[in-house]
Amino acid sequence: MLTLQNVAFKYETSQPFDIPDIHLDAGGELLILGKSGSGKTTILNIIAGLLQPQKGTVTVNGVDLYSLSGSKLDKFRGSNIGIIFQKPHILSALSVEENLKIANYFVSGKGDQNEQILKNLGIWEKRKQRVQTLSEGEAQRVSIARALANQPKLILADEPTASLDDENAAKVIKLLQHQASQFQAALVIVTHDQRVKNHIANQLTVGGAR
């Protein structure tokens, strides 16, 4: 499902990041741990097709990501990869439901799972509301719902628990695992949060700049 091979990346002035080879099957889980500045978000961006590495290949669902150009990569990302950010980043002008619909629109998806997803995450009743009226936890769930709107093959989560207490952090991780398994998607979580360790066995620690 996801393969990273010989990937190398460095920002212009800094040391290259240490990026290990990764192989993950459909339905597999991976936790990437590391301190702040260790380059774990950079790895996530590379996997998500947002940041082109200087070298190496990233393969998602059998497609070499960086061989796709421009809008093709955008469409591929939209339909195959769901990204959950540290902050919810709900599109502020749209309602909860419209946030999912716009994700469907960009990849010409039908969005026939939207209702089920919103119900699973317990925010179906809030579908007409704007993000300003939601609590932090609800907003987080909306961002998860939106990442799932196009039934991605790969779910990426960047520090999804950073601003949550122990109880809610555990809930969110459970939720992500549950949703990923429901869609048979691979799940990659990037975090420095030690609490997540207990939930995912397949772990990888990145050490930061060499």
Next chain:
Amino acid sequence: MNLLKLSWKYLIAKPLSTTLNILLLALGLAIITVLILVQDQFEKKMTKDAEGVDLVVGAKGSPLQLILSSVYHIDFPTGNIDMAEAKSIANNRLVKNTIPLGLGDNYSGYRIVGTNYDYIELYNAEVGEGTLWEVPFEVVLGAEVAQKLNLKVGDNFIGSHGIGASSHAHDEHPYTITGILKPMGNVLDKLVLTSMESVWYTHDEDHDHDKFTQTVAKRGFPETDEDREITSMLVQYRNPMAAVQLPRFINSRSSLQAASPAFEISRLFELLGFGVKLIQGLAVIIIVIAGLGIFIALFNSLKERKYDLAVMRTLGASSGQLFIHIVLEGVILTFLGAVTGIVIGHGFLFALVAQNDQGALSTLSAMVFLPEELWIIVYALVVGVLASLIPAWNAYQTDIAKQLTKS
């Protein structure tokens, strides 16, 4: 969900700034709309009313005033001329036909014009109700006069001296309405037409009541032994040579003045042109400011929305789609501005016409839509695209990874 709806959602998320920008643009475009409407209708009306009149002969004075008073009935007459002198010009071989006019009285602000049947035929007017006048003090009303003053055939009224309402009344001789013209859409609608003799007899000091029952002249000048005056005379040329010779002949030789409606009206538009240009300039400045306002609004909102845009990219939006998303916002704004502007323009003109039911403005209609107004929408859309190009380009270039990691 589509891009149009997405742009619309972002616009209504900021109702105040959106409304302000739409109104500002609408104001500029409303001014342009009014100018276009007024200019077009004025020119059309002016040309229509002057059709068939090659030359106006009247007392010395301002030639423009002579035209305005004798053809359009909006200014004061320049004075009276001797009928004998007018007749001698009417007999000139260059003249095909003449129509005498006697002005100076009004009823409730509507001008009473002493003339003959030729004047009615000049405009191909038809009597809708009743008949034309036969004896002195019989009048035929223009359609609008009858309607506004609620007068019918057989009614009587007393004219007053001067051309504005509430002047000194001629209380001795009431006029009798014998007919009402069909609506013509020209100057006749606002006139009270009668015979030359009626106008004379109203102003006579001593009254010879025998004359009041004699039939009036229906063509040409009335037959009379007395020294009589008329206000002016409309002249049709016999041939193109007359256009060269006749005005010069009249202006140099006699105590009369000749003025050409076509020439004077083009001179008037030239004079007005400066004012029109000034207002146009103002409107253009307002539109430019509105464009800048839209630019600044989009540019500022973009700063707050960089994150949203980056998120859209992760959801599968291409940079081209983001470009269109921003341009659409500018285009929706300006389209609404254009439509609002056209509505305000027509509304303003409607209010203006409703307030001036007798002046020069009253002949205008707010319910006329011109093809030029479609161009207003096109111009507005161009403004929208121009104002949103730079913000849209910024959106196009959003670096997603950098934007998302920058929290």
